[in-house]
Amino acid sequence: MKRLLIVLMAILVLLPSCGRQEESKATESSATVSNTTNPTIVTTTTTTTTTTPTKQVAEATLSIDEKEFINNLRDDPKMERMEIHAGLTSNIDNYVVTTYPLSSIENLRIIFFKNKDNKIEAMSFIASDLINEFQTNIFEMIVESVLVTHTRIPNNTIDNIITNLKNGVSYKKDGYVVESLNNETDKHHYVIYAESNEDNLEIYSASKTLPRDLLENEKEYNSIKTLIDTCNFADLLTKANEYLDENPDSKGNAYVIRNLLTSDESIIKYAESTIINYDEIEQKSYIYYPGVEEISANINFMTYLEDSRPIISAGFVAPDWLFFEDIIISCDGGDPIKININYFNVIRDVLGDGNIIEKTTITLNDKEKIQIADANSVIIRFKSGETDEYLDFEISPEEQHAFRTMNVLRQMHVTLSDSITFPAYLEYYKGIE
Secondary structure: OHHHHHHHHHHHHHOOOOEEEOOEEEEEEEEEEEEOOEEEEEEEEEEEEEEOOOEEEOOOOOOOOHHHHHHHHHHOHHHHHOOOOOOEEEEEOOEEEEEEEEEOOOOEEEEEEEOOOOOEEEEEEEEOOOOOHHHHHHHHHHHHHHOOOHHHOOHHHHHHHHHHHHOOOOEEEOOEEEEEEEEEOOEEEEEEEEHHHHHHHHHHOOOOOOOOOOOOOHHHHHHHHHHHHOOOHHHHHHHHHHHHHHOOOOOOHHHHHHHHHOOOOHHHHHHHOOEEEEEOOOOEEEEEEOOEOOOOOOOOEEEEEEOOEEEEEEEEEEOOOOOEEEEEEEEOOOOOEEEEOOHHHOEEEEOOOOOEEEEEEEOOOHHHHHHHHHOOOEEEEEEEOOOOOEEEEEOOHHHHHHHHHHHHHHHHHHHHHHHHOHHHHHHHHOOOO
């Protein structure tokens, strides 16, 4: 939290140097000189100039380059766990407001307010969640990216300034203000602006800054969210295209959705190749790849999406029990992926034909997922925990393609959800502040 506040305070240091304004006041005095030999009267005027003391005047805008600011954050190595998504533009009064979502879950946002001259008048940060260590790291990145001269703020004054901001007392420096708004345990909102624009604070303080195209009401909101949650990207792209045909200059949700879904032509193909099942009673969606829908005599490695979450199931059907507790996956003969399984996390059952089935769910890290997705040959071994017995199976091209498909769909689901920032839209429709 301290680092975030340091960010907003120290941005002030980068603001334009205060100009010097000189005011001159001329005082005229007249003297009349008489010449006795010449009846002509001559009038002489003497001018005295007084200069008022120099006065510092703050600019009415912030000297921040939006693109440079965002690109610096994107390029920061610490951002590998968090993607700054494309800016979504909307209009509030006479301002163009660009919101950059950082996370749909934590509802982190960076917001720029541009006036009619395309100048940034204010900038704000919103985190609608507890300020955790990860969020603090993000704010630290903002410090590193922007505040080159932040050390000009005396260290011994920072704690007092932070305490005041937490108590709702704004911080002012050289004609600029850092305002602390609604900073409760579940929402943190900071705004920086020029003191001369204080009358516009109500606009700068807006948290409902996201565009509402495609999401004009709660019904449309639910419709778009369902299309994304079920990875029905073909219909989603159709909706986005229809909106942009009528509103070609829009840079809101439809624009971002179209750009994301057309960034790789395989995305729609992957989505259209799946089977979507929806359980009305439990209100859950299940997405499968045809032919790879359950563990069987021919399927030993299957991946599907349950409410957009990837589930990887591994198992086999055999004449006799193995009671496996270890899974080893070999990709093109490279370093094996070893997974230890809790004995009680394995489902074991007897099938109608007398065969048995043993299966479980497994978790893979990103590196392991890439290994499996890119391999030409993948062997999965189920190994007994009591003996040296094991069963080997070759993962088929269909199983491997199902694995790739579900991972691509999952990644696009996360990207779309973060870009649109669904939790923030609840501010409009659910009254959450």
